[in-house]
Amino acid sequence: MIGRRLHPAMVPLVVLPLLLAGCATSAPEGADEESHETSFLDYDGMVAEYTQTAQTLSLPEGYSFPAEPFERTDELYQQGFGANQAVFIWNCDWGREWLAVRGVDETAAAHAFEMYASVTETDTYKQSWDPVSIQVPFEAALEAAELGDASQIQADLTTNCPE
Secondary structure, eight states: OTTOOOOGGGHHHHHHHHHHHHTOSSOOTTOOGGGGSOOEEOHHHHHHHHHHHHTTOOOOTTOOOOSSSSOOOSOOEETTHHHHHHHHHHHHHHHHHHHHHTTTOHHHHHHHHHHHHGGGGSHHHHHHSOIIIIIHHHHHHHHHHHTTOOHHHHHHHHHHOOO
């Protein structure tokens, strides 16, 4: 239906079920009601989440995670933000490593590219990277790189991965 308008007679068929679904008074049987709520963390909680996730990710030799992803703030962070920051840093470092070793050590480059591309298997990618504005260009950059064009990954890292 891309590019088509919804016929006015179809509006109730689409909107009514959405409205009724939003009016449920309780969670479905067996569901955890708290899973529908968004939890927020203070800076220390976010850093703890970041650190816990960083400990599960391996970086290229010579790289390390910063102790804190950025300077302390008094803001609240949605649960998952710290984990996403760790995955973001991990992905940036593997992308940098791939750019550094491609054309020099093909075995190391293949491993670095595999690690960089494996972000698509993470919850961060699946749940936090917008399917249209982030996932599509990222996957296009991977395809171009597999064909020998590193420019899109270079542009991504230059734009999104500050040193």
